[in-house]
Amino acid sequence: MASMPAVTHAESSKISMRRWLLIVSLVGLAACAGMVIPGMSAVATLEPTKGNNASGSVTFNPAGGGKVNVSVKLTGLTPGGHGFHIHEKGDCSSGDGMSAGEHFNPTGKRHGNPLLPDHHAGDMPMVVADGSGNASLTATLEGITIGGGGATDIVGKSVIVHKDPDDYTTQPTGNSGARVACGVIRKS
Ligand SMILES: [Cu+2]
Numbered sequence: 001m002a003s004m005p006a007v008t009h010a011e012s013s014k015i016s017m018r019r020w021l022l023i024v025s026l027v028g029l030a031a032c033a034g035m036v037i038p039g040m041s042a043v044a045t046l047e048p049t050k051g052n053n054a055s056g057s058v059t060f061n062p063a064g065g066g067k068v069n070v071s072v073k074l075t076g077l078t079p080g081g082h083g084f085h086i087h088e089k090g091d092c093s094s095g096d097g098m099s100a101g102e103h104f105n106p107t108g109k110r111h112g113n114p115l116l117p118d119h120h121a122g123d124m125p126m127v128v129a130d131g132s133g134n135a136s137l138t139a140t141l142e143g144i145t146i147g148g149g150g151a152t153d154i155v156g157k158s159v160i161v162h163k164d165p166d167d168y169t170t171q172p173t174g175n176s177g178a179r180v181a182c183g184v185i186r187k188s
């Protein structure tokens with residue numbers, strides 16, 4: 001009468017190794033299925049310029065198809081619309097935000113509405129603060145990249161929030177007034 005072969009210790013650890021590999025593969029697949037789009041993310045932590053109270057965070061994530069999702073949470077604003085742009089220099093040191101330079105414009109376009117074809121790469125939809133001075137915004141941007149060091153790379157540039165709404169017409173600024181918050185864009 002043949003008895004069941006005994007499973008040796010070596011065989012049993014082979015089996016558990018295979019099981020581990022299977023689990024690790026499944027976890028990997030689940031991560032892919034969770035819509036993780038490859039690529040680098042970036043964040044700017046915005047601090048108020050001198051005499052202002054606006055602050056918050058702006059997060060940039062790859063959206064696929066060469067697009068970038070921006071997600072914004074701000075407090076300490078005056079109620080209403082505020083011009084909102086990526087500026088060309090990652091320098092918020094001047095106190096008034098002017099050290100951040102002009103709008104980020106690697107393709108030599110005119111200032112304009114980001115929903116229309118012609119605009120600076122750094123032109124973003126306005127943020128609109130509620131009666132308590134809070135604003136949140138999510139939008140999908142084109143013409144910018146996160147990391148890689150190319151002309152359209154926004155890492156090392158800055159994000160500026162302005163005092164007034166952007167008219168999307170006045171060149172090259174949109175006439176949105178003083179700079180009330182500034183933050184350098186860093187890899188996250
Ligand atoms: Cu600006």
Ligand SMILES: [Zn+2]
Nearest residue numbers: 103111120123
């Ligand atoms: Zn612009």
